Amino acid sequence: MKIFRLSGIALLLVVSLLVWGLLAFLAGDWIERGIEQEGSQINGATVSVASSRLGWWLDELNIESLAIANPSDLNRNRIEVGQLKFAVDLPALLKQQMHVKELIVADVKLNQPRPVPAQAFAKGAYSPSNWQWPKAVAAEAKAIDPSAVLQQVDIRSPQMFEQFSNDLTATQQRWEAQQAALPDQEKFDALKTKFQAAQDALKKAKGLEKVARAKALKEVVDEADQERKKIAEFRQVIKQDISALQSRWKTVKQQVDKDTQLAMSIINLTPEGMKHLAASFLGEDVAHWVGLALDNSEMLTALGNKKSVEQAKPTPRTGIDVNLTGAPPLPSVWIKNTLLSGDFQVAGLRGQLSGEAKNIASELIAGQPLTSNIKLTLPAADANAKAAQGSLALTLKKAQSGAALQGNVDLSGWPVANWSIGQGGLNLTDIRAQVQASVTASEANTKLVIDIQLTDFKVEKSNNLSKAMTVFATVLEESGVAKLTVELNKKGAEVDSKISSNLDKLFFAKIKDQFQAKADNAKAEIRNKIDAQVSGVRESITQRLSGLANLEQEVLAKLEQFEQLK
């Protein structure tokens, strides 16, 4: 009997064809669904793929027309990629893992309109930033809430008034104690009786008896003199205390003015504060990119927090891959090397794109940092102009606590068609921009610094511009160069922002007169607020201070009484 059958070869071919067919069609479908489902959840809005097909040798996957929608604007796509081509690791794919040695990306378009609105998805691994900039800064700069301002300032008036009142009470209590030790009316009357009796006895005395009576009178006078001295000393103390209290009271009252000045210094009606207003007007168009940078920084650093949990219970027919060597487990999606090339299109600009990215993965791999280096070139508009250049460099590595991100963006001579200021009322057009941005992020902290310089722009104004924006338009026209620096430091939910512009001082100089009246009103309002806080204590102190003068009069009257006993 023959062991082999010839028909087996034909059968093998048929079965191979069947397996090939199944893989070629089903694997493509599976990958397409995976990208669309997982991608949409990570992105927060629809991620779609036109087609996905395995190559003839089942070793290459071709994805056409990948579109990633913008979760903030469902009518636009963040990114569209014409073609993605990569070699597939088939054994990993059979374990539902997507490991790619090399990915080729061609023809990238950014921020393109969608034919059909995208669907929003709940994001999973990270929460997007809900901090709105620069609207928050601009609103803060424009509105003045005296109560809110006073909460930010260390107002000392109420405490100082309270302290003064307490000290006054203590002084009065000390005086009362000292006053108790002074001779009262009864004592004075007794001494007076004794004095008159001694005087009468002296008048009636004759011969040597006069000496004895005079001695007795002297003793009474000495006794009265000692009491008088006590009263005089007490009077001196009162005089000094009253003088000191009145001087301090003057200082305490002046604190209200100082507090008002302090409050005024932090609101945006001083040259220092005004710069936030100018810079925030200029920075309104940057808000989208700042938000995007913050969101993406958080999304990227969240990759470092994903813990690769050892599979405790296997799904049917998969088993468990035991990590024998202790090497870090590989992520379910891992693109080792990505090559980018071809056309590049964003906001009506067309250019060329080139670069590479390494280790793009569903989670960070220890010792294999995610890096990317992308260069963009836009052709010169005319023979005299220079070609615009752009570069994006990014490094994301696994750190002991989460992930550490370092990114830099550099654009030079970049054409910007439109820069909206003041909610569209004022526009800059045909701009050349120089942009330098850097982001440093970890699990706890995100630091973003953006330097933008706009030149060669034209200023377009609408007819119904506010006075401030009209002045701002003039400042822009006169300056010819607009520089903006944005520094953000985000720790948890707290965002510390610093924005400034070369136009800040120019703008303030132009509008300070218009704002002076507003500043005066705000000052009066703040002064009233502080006054209201101290008014109760102030009244009580004033009454008690006038009472002190009465006490001094009382002591003086008592002193004059004792003068009679000389």
Next chain:
Amino acid sequence: MLTMLAKLLKILNSEDSPAAVGWAISLAFVFALLPLFSLAKWLVLVAVLLLRVNLSAFLLFSAVFAVLAWLFDPLLNDFGMWLLTLPALKDFWIAVSQSSVGGALALNNTLALAALLLSVLVLLPLYWIGVKLIYWYRSHIKSRIEKWRVVAVIKSSKIYQIYHSLNA
């Protein structure tokens, strides 16, 4: 169910050698037991196609054993996990799983390892049992079963006639 029974009877009554059916049963067991990502599974398939193995029996028993494999999945996983975590064998498994053959056979996977070991262990015994059962059936049971009414019905059915004529 009837179709399955008919197929089984057809296989048992066929003129194929008991060895071809025996190999089909044992290889079907191995094929069903191994997971998709083990190269061994696909080598078994190639072997079945190239060697004179009864294909009908292989397909039938693959389906039957696939259910068994699914049921015994947890046991196989536990066995594979026990083997792979034996301290004495740690260095051996590292060396094996890092080799190209070990990698292709996915020997660091609990299911792939346990299934492969079990397959190697039962391949020949299952073949031997299969051959013996066919001999025993054909000499002792076949004549009695052919008298069953259900078999007569199946044999008289048009589908069976066509099937028989195609195989003739």
